[in-house]
Amino acid sequence: MTRRALILIEGHKLIGLLYVKAAQRLGLHPITLSSDPTQYGYLTAEGPEAVQVDTGDLDALIHECSRVRASYDIAGLTGFGSPGESVYATVGRLCRHFDLPGPNPESVERCRDKFLQRQLLADAGIPMPAYRLASDLTEVESAAAEIGLPVVVKPAAGSGSRGVRLCRTVNELAEHTTYLLDGNHIWWPSQSILVEEFAQGLQYSSYTMGNEIIGICAAVFGPLPHFVYHHFTFPALLTYDEHRRIADVSRRCLCALDLGWGPAHVEFRWTKRGPVVIEVNPRLPGGTTPRLIQLAYGVDLVTAHIKLAIGEEWDLRRTHSHTAAARFLVPDRDGMLDSFDCERAAAMPGVTEVKLYVEPATPIVRKGDCQDTVGHVIAVSACPAETGAILQRAVDLIDWSITPFPVLGQ
Template sequence: MNKHFLFVEANTTGTGLLAIKKARELGFTPVFFTEKPERYHGLNELECHVVVTDTKSQAELTDSVAQVIKEGREIAGIMSTSDYYLESVAKLARKFGWTGNSLEAIEACRNKAIFRERLQVHQVTQPEFVAIGSLEALIEARSSISLPCVVKPADDSGSNNVRLCFSWDEVEHMAAEILAIKHNARGQETARTVLLEQYVEGPEFSVETFSWQGQCFVIGITQKRLTGYPFFVEAGHIFPAPLSTEEKQEIERTVERALAAVNYQFGAAHTEVKWTSAGCVVIEVNARLAGGMIPELVRRSTGIDLLLQQIRCAAGLAPELSQTIEEQCYAGIHFLVSESQGTFSGMHGMDTVRNLPGIAEVAVHAKIGQSVQPPQNFSHRLGYVIVEGKHYSETAELIQQVKDSLKVQVGQQLESGV
């Protein structure tokens, strides 16, 4: 009898529903638990048993999983590709004895205030920070954090409500906005905790790792480019990042210490860092695969299918990873965003871009007539272009050509895709 593999919800971009297909490739029968099947375009076309349940309720979700087990299905493991359900999955894995990180490790990654405290205890380099649960606490916080500072919710995802603030009026306004949010995008109760962090200047990178029984494999380091200032929206990536051996080694060592600080034992992690004059500074650890199509860049560069390995790991199977990761090429992505608010009317220069050498994939998700705006989080992206090059310089130059050639049409106005 085939084993079943459980999924609790999914992200709505990137690896979400692709994970279901990968589970089938490994010989598992996928079971997908969701509150709203209509949220996932194409779900009804997949060979997948869908269980509709209130995934916001741990008790109801647990009952639904128990019912699947009672029906005689043998379960290989469980996972979610969405940040919002990582804690629910950890609780289920602990209850039913499946492979996964401890609830405490996941909570430390999901709640950035707890994460900061863990890193502080283990003396891992990070920004100065203060966590507050009320506007009254801001008065005391002023003596601990200098301006400008980054204001963010402790437990959201996708750079939602993350902003660089230059005055205490801005800080108070942003903090009040975050504290007023009682439920996140999936209807779950929020921690209603605000994190104030020292603004760290320097280029940003992410480190893609995979852990098995506490042993950490560094898959590679991704160079990141941001847009949407004063918000923090990823505009593009190149994998692998152009770093010296010394920089690479320090970043890897720092990230390994950060993962050890939260007792990260299993599966993919996506750690964001900045490189400064003082070395590597840890911004956050995400207890999941990277978003932003980074796993696809990794696959194109190294041949490693991180999503497939993540499912293997959750099923209790050791990952198929070499001690030495070799990159065959560079892979980059450029996200399409609008520079102004209005109505999307199309893309100019698409034929030119498609005919450029090294273009691997072009995707436009925006629909004609939909509202667009300058990006404040990942959901404001309109599409992407993936490129490949033999060298970093070739890849970076190709991305620049894409930026120069593709224009987002908003109303009657032609504008750059940034």
């Protein structure tokens, strides 16, 4: 009998190994196609098959998948990467070419263009912050004047809060716009900039598979003007009405953007108007989210996604109800990461994971986005207060230090 393979387009430093192991548990042979397989340590450490190919070249990927099909039965195909949406759109095209279950690539592309996404959501009556599209400083300043400072200024494409900043003054507008347009960054599909009203309120995210709401988490950002996540908690402490309203708007977003297949997540701020949509992402989030969902609800989101991709029945039924939370380790300064000791924190009851993303003796240069995060701690218990206390105690027990870079001339 021909062995069944699961093709993974690119990898992921935090959740890629979860996919590899879940595929193996399902009796599949995972094969990763990547422009640079060496960037994913688990491909070397765990030994799963990986092939180097230009994942930005659809024809090259079709050729490589056809080569794989000569030796294996391709049961399914999925992927992730950075930026996640670009890889996921490619996944959709490959699935369509090989007649496999997969996301609608046109729907994914519409989400990648954040201005078009905003227009489609607005047409569907989805509550959102005021927004304008700009291409130069004059248009940015004009948009900010119409909306009213402070405003959020960001590229019209991208992920991980890259290039996203709160601008409170005209000088900050000019500084950040110059940064976005200086030619040193590649923003898709063009140098377009979104200027948005700063929606103030608690941050929530809903996580979906198909049209089902899996869970809603509460999120906390670090210090402004950047938007770097510091904390996730599943489930969010919401009233019945608050949960219902977020779930309702989430489903309306999926319908407006034609995202009825596969995983997605919707980011909200709860304002005086209720939940307003910040962004819809047509993919499974990386990082700690799959682990937190499994700890909180007993739902294996990765396995469910793979089963969906190979056309098998998937199960999102909850088996328990706990509170799971993650604290992200974000440096408060640039410098050299000297040491990191987490043994006492990792040994605490209720702590399920302490992970460092970088090695000691690594230079730390903050960028004001998701790349600033150097690690995380995850804790779980039967109640929110206990989980919060465990998590804080664990973070306090971690011993890490950063020596600032020497100042020239001193």
